[in-house]
Amino acid sequence: MMELTRKGEYAIRGIIYLARQAPGKMALISEIAEATEVPQTFLAKIFQNFAKLGLVNSYRGTGGGFMLGRPASRITLREVVEAVEGPIIPNRCLMGGSACDFDRQCNVHPVWRRVQSEVVHILESVTIEELARETK
Amino acid sequence: MMELTRKGEYAIRGIIYLARQAPGKMALISEIAEATEVPQTFLAKIFQNFAKLGLVNSYRGTGGGFMLGRPASRITLREVVEAVEGPIIPNRCLMGGSACDFDRQCNVHPVWRRVQSEVVHILESVTIEELARETK
DNA sequence: ACCTTTAGGACCCGTTTTGTCCTTTATATC
DNA sequence: GATATAAAGGACAAAACGGGTCCTAAAGGT
Numbered sequence: 001m002m003e004l005t006r007k008g009e010y011a012i013r014g015i016i017y018l019a020r021q022a023p024g025k026m027a028l029i030s031e032i033a034e035a036t037e038v039p040q041t042f043l044a045k046i047f048q049n050f051a052k053l054g055l056v057n058s059y060r061g062t063g064g065g066f067m068l069g070r071p072a073s074r075i076t077l078r079e080v081v082e083a084v085e086g087p088i089i090p091n092r093c094l095m096g097g098s099a100c101d102f103d104r105q106c107n108v109h110p111v112w113r114r115v116q117s118e119v120v121h122i123l124e125s126v127t128i129e130e131l132a133r134e135t136k
Numbered sequence: 137m138m139e140l141t142r143k144g145e146y147a148i149r150g151i152i153y154l155a156r157q158a159p160g161k162m163a164l165i166s167e168i169a170e171a172t173e174v175p176q177t178f179l180a181k182i183f184q185n186f187a188k189l190g191l192v193n194s195y196r197g198t199g200g201g202f203m204l205g206r207p208a209s210r211i212t213l214r215e216v217v218e219a220v221e222g223p224i225i226p227n228r229c230l231m232g233g234s235a236c237d238f239d240r241q242c243n244v245h246p247v248w249r250r251v252q253s254e255v256v257h258i259l260e261s262v263t264i265e266e267l268a269r270e271t272k
Numbered sequence: 273a274c275c276t277t278t279a280g281g282a283c284c285c286g287t288t289t290t291g292t293c294c295t296t297t298a299t300a301t302c
Numbered sequence: 303g304a305t306a307t308a309a310a311g312g313a314c315a316a317a318a319c320g321g322g323t324c325c326t327a328a329a330g331g332t
Binding site for chain 3: 005006007039041042045059060061062063064
């Protein structure tokens with residue numbers, strides 16, 4: 001249960017790689033893919049997504065590539081995960097709309113809410129900068 | 137991310153129904169399925185699983201059916217969820233074996249470990265007895 | 273014997289995951 | 303302006319997974 005998909009894994013690896021680049025240095029998707037051992041075309045989709053959300057900036061043409069959209073210290077793990085996996089929702093019931101009409105009477109509800117807020121809180125408190133730091 | 141599957145949802149509904157029965161009273165799978173609005177054959181598989189794990193006891197033949205394997209106060213939500221969904225593992229890396237060889241160098245690892253232990257802790261602390269209590 | 277009820281295996285189908293491939297668009301350089 | 307480079311975007315596809323169904327077997331009661 002609760003497994004991160006490969007896409008999520010790749011996304012994290014990719015953005016950490018970017019965060020480790022010298023400031024101002026551009027990285028090609030081909031380079032990132034090779035370094036992180038992720039299929040290039042698949043990683044490209046992930047980064048297109050990142051770009052749309054402003055997590056990274058992309059530049060086309062010669063000398064182009066990807067850079068972080070803001071300092072790694074201001075990108076949280078939560079943002080990265082949710083960018084590719086969608087919101088952290090342990091149970092459909094917690095989604096809005098008509099997904100669940102038992103909201104009131106169901107005792108399980110508050111449990112999932114707790115799980116959700118705990119996990120979000122943990123992922124929110126971790127920045128890509130921390131993750132990118134070299135371990136010695 | 138992290139969504140409980142329908143199977144997990146059904147499992148919880150089913151066992152809560154059992155927990156609400158009068159002590160010693162047997163419930164038929166057909167009855168549980170109808171009451172909880174779960175496809176009967178599907179629910180049957182789930183309860184077969186429960187039975188193997190001792191969460192419920194099953195009895196065949198006329199007058200047979202299902203009962204809780206132990207008091208609802210000693211069955212945790214974690215057990216029920218893991219019975220049908222498998223262990224709570226936010227990232228394949230956390231599985232044993234050769235799933236991940238980055239264990240040492242990877243900063244993300246400890247984060248997933250925290251997520252895992254937090255979620256397990258929450259689900260562990262909730263019993264089926266609590267969930268079965270009528271809300272007023 | 274016969275009926276009831278769970279156990280277990282085989283199968284099925286739609287969706288999601290995990291990609292690939294090809295074309296288009298933007299940009300820099302010659 | 304032509305050309306090379308790189309990302310953007312869409313179409314497609316195999317494999318895994320989720321969510322079931324169906325049929326037969328086994329166990330137990332009458």
